[in-house]
Amino acid sequence: xxxxxxxxxxxxxxxxxxxxxxxxxxxxxxxxxxxxxxxxxxxxxxxxxxxxxxxxxxxxxxxxxxxxxxxxxxxxxxxxxxxxxxxxxxxxxxxxxxxxxxxxxxxxxxxxxxxxxxxxxxxxxxxxxxxxxxxxxxxxxxxxxxxxxxxxxxxxxxxxxxxxxxxxxxxxxxxxxxxxxxxxxxxxxxxxxxxxxxxxxxxxxxxxxxxxxxxxxxxxxxxxxxxxxxxxxxxxxxxxxxxxxxxxxxxxxxxxxxxxxxxxxxxxxxxxxxxxxxxxxxxxxxxxxxxxxxxxxxxxxxxxxxxxxxxxxxxxxxxxxxxxxxxxxxxxxxxxxxxxxxxxxxxxxxxxxxxxxxxxxxxxxxxxxxxxxxxxxxxxxxxxxxxxxxxxxxxxxxxxxxxxxxxxxxxxxxxxxxxxxxxxxxxxxxxxxxxxxxxxxxxxxxxxxxxxxxxxxxxxxxxx
Ligand code: BES
Ligand code: MN
Ligand code: MN
Numbered sequence: 001x002x003x004x005x006x007x008x009x010x011x012x013x014x015x016x017x018x019x020x021x022x023x024x025x026x027x028x029x030x031x032x033x034x035x036x037x038x039x040x041x042x043x044x045x046x047x048x049x050x051x052x053x054x055x056x057x058x059x060x061x062x063x064x065x066x067x068x069x070x071x072x073x074x075x076x077x078x079x080x081x082x083x084x085x086x087x088x089x090x091x092x093x094x095x096x097x098x099x100x101x102x103x104x105x106x107x108x109x110x111x112x113x114x115x116x117x118x119x120x121x122x123x124x125x126x127x128x129x130x131x132x133x134x135x136x137x138x139x140x141x142x143x144x145x146x147x148x149x150x151x152x153x154x155x156x157x158x159x160x161x162x163x164x165x166x167x168x169x170x171x172x173x174x175x176x177x178x179x180x181x182x183x184x185x186x187x188x189x190x191x192x193x194x195x196x197x198x199x200x201x202x203x204x205x206x207x208x209x210x211x212x213x214x215x216x217x218x219x220x221x222x223x224x225x226x227x228x229x230x231x232x233x234x235x236x237x238x239x240x241x242x243x244x245x246x247x248x249x250x251x252x253x254x255x256x257x258x259x260x261x262x263x264x265x266x267x268x269x270x271x272x273x274x275x276x277x278x279x280x281x282x283x284x285x286x287x288x289x290x291x292x293x294x295x296x297x298x299x300x301x302x303x304x305x306x307x308x309x310x311x312x313x314x315x316x317x318x319x320x321x322x323x324x325x326x327x328x329x330x331x332x333x334x335x336x337x338x339x340x341x342x343x344x345x346x347x348x349x350x351x352x353x354x355x356x357x358x359x360x361x362x363x364x365x366x367x368x369x370x371x372x373x374x375x376x377x378x379x380x381x382x383x384x385x386x387x388x389x390x391x392x393x394x395x396x397x398x399x400x401x402x403x404x405x406x407x408x409x410x411x412x413x414x415x416x417x418x419x420x421x422x423x424x425x426x427x428x429x430x431x432x433x434x435x436x437x438x439x440x441x442x443x444x445x446x447x448x449x450x451x452x453x454x455x456x457x458x459x460x461x462x463x464x
Contacts, residue, residue: 004451007139008444015135015447016107016118016440018048022087022127023105023120029065029088029160038156041087042066045154048134053141054152062164065156069175072137073149079461080149081454082178082417084407085130085185086158089122090432097434110437112191112428117437125431128438129184129424129446130154136450145451147458151178155407158185161367162407169407169414179461180380181411182453184446186401186423191441193271194388196381197421199299199400200408202334202371204343205307208233208351209362210326217322227358229326230311236354237328240304244290247304247332249350255337259300267295270397280428298402303333329366333402340368369406372419379460380420387422387452391445422446422453 001009008015027041028034042059045068049057054070065088073080092102100106105120118128133152140146153176155165169176186197212229213222242248259267272295278286288297297303311326313319332343348363355361374381376398388396401421408419424446430436 003143003145004139004448007143008448012444015444018135019118019123019128019131019443020105020120022048022131023118023122024103026092026103027088027122027156028091029157030091038065038088042068042154042156045087045130045134046070048131049137049152052134052138054137054150057152060168062168064164067156067165067168068152068154070152071150072146074146075149078148079179079458080151080177081457082151082153082176082181082415083133084181084183084411084419085133085152085154086126086156087130087154088156088159089125089127090159092121092434094434099435102434102436107440108437110428112426113437113439113441115439115441117429117439118443119435119437121436123436124425124429124438124442125436126158126185128443132184132424132443132446133182133450135447136454139447140451140454145455147455148461150454151176158405158407161369162410163367165407166410169410173414176415178415178417180457181408181415181417181419182422182450183405183408183419184422184424184450185405186403186421187425187427187429188423189271189397189399190426191439191445192392193394194392194396195270195399196376196384196388196396197401197423198376198381198398199373200371200421201299201302201402201404202338202340202369202409203404203406204332204334204340204347204368205329205366206332206344206347207329207364207366208327209364210236210355211324211360211362212322212358213324216324219320219322222322226322227356228322229359230323232356232359233309233311233326233328236351237306237309237330239354245288246290247302249304249346251346252302252343255339255342256302257336259296264296264300267300267400268293270295270399299400300335302335302338305331305333307331333404334371336371336373338371340370344368367406369404370409372405372408372412373400374418374420378418379457379464380418383453383456383460384420384422386456387449390452391449420453422449424449 025041057070060067102121189195210229210233308329312323424442
């Protein structure tokens with residue numbers, strides 16, 4: 001057995017216990033009620049990095065949540081890997097749908113994790129995956145095999161748009177200089193078939209408000225004579241897709257780079273079972289843009305989805321009312337080369353233009369970000385693939401993901417470096433959902449694979 005594997009075997013219970021201690025902290029960035037827990041989590045991450053042997057670790061204050069920054073420089077002639085992750089998590093709601101409390105981690109077996117998985121908010125996204133890097137670093141320090149320099153940057157606002165990280169990156173280009181950025185905050189195809197994420201979608205997120213009459217009205221006295229904002233809003237939303245599920249916003253597709261036939265053929269080779277996909281989600285059929293496969297629809301194509309919609313009476317029983325206002329939160333997932341600000345503007349113009357005179361419409365932009373696609377002919381990808389091949393026994397498949405980590409495109413712009421997305425989660429891990437979990441197998445495999453990336457990247461860097 002390799003020294004790394006032996007070390008993991010002898011320390012795995014502690015590795016799991018430490019992760020559990022982090023998962024007990026409810027670091028929900030979206031809700032100010034958890035502010036103290038957010039700060040405590042940053043401290044806990046700092047302490048664990050210290051303990052792992054990182055020479056310089058600091059809590060960097062920002063206008064928002066602090067960033068944990070660590071640095072272990074051994075030789076200016078060696079390459080530097082910048083590890084990014086996030087310690088904040090999504091809100092746990094709806095709490096009622098969890099089988100166990102979201103911040104009281106437990107280990108349970110599941111269909112995709114026969115060896116057990118850790119159930120807690122943030123288990124996979126991203127505390128579990130972020131912490132793999134701390135433990136991989138501990139291993140390299142203990143075995144005295146760290147082959148290169150490393151910097152850690154663990155933020156606390158990823159789930160709310162990374163505003164402070166953007167602020168931090170723009171002010172610290174020198175401090176953050178690196179030869180490659182390494183992130184574990186994505187997934188892979190399966191535990192038998194690893195994949196490396198080569199693309200992320202961008203995002204434009206807006207909130208809309210439709211106002212009708214200046215007060216809630218009796219739906220009998222006024223119904224039929226004035227615009228009902230909920231009726232109007234739902235009609236407007238429905239019109240945003242045509243019968244082929246194309247998005248109808250003028251100009252929306254103008255900058256979309258169509259994937260080539262070759263690329264689509266290559267994508268289609270990845271193992272995928274439509275039957276298993278439908279079964280896992282308990283759906284009779286899939287649904288989406290005409291002319292594209294399921295895997296294309298959720299990776300290389302842009303989308304528009306209502307994330308939330310409200311208004312009027314939703315309490316018990318029936319109340320006869322025409323509400324004054326109706327609201328929705330709408331996200332658009334973007335692909336290269338769509339520009340998030342431009343798309344937001346196109347949406348706003350269109351949405352305002354389709355509203356009847358009987359209502360007023362307000363569109364408020366939230367966060368956004370550019371899509372990211374990385375080529376595979378670079379030493380970062382090759383080193384990652386070699387590492388996966390060794391620990392999983394088969395080469396990894398490159399795969400574009402539908403999720404977004406908007407800060408990755410900013411890293412490329414500001415720090416001029418490529419990001420390698422070595423994710424170890426599975427789609428079935430229920431990130432952002434009730435009963436989020438992370439396989440113990442995946443956690444330990446990640447810890448085993450990361451040091452190999454360090455080794456191969458350094459070798460390839462020095463030989464190029
Ligand atoms: N880690 C996810 C993104 C992700 C998950 C990418 C799985 C690929 C595969 C990240 O924490 C996330 O949830 N991002 C948000 C965007 C953010 C601006 C709130 C998203 O994709 O909705
Ligand atoms: Mn994440
Ligand atoms: Mn997330």
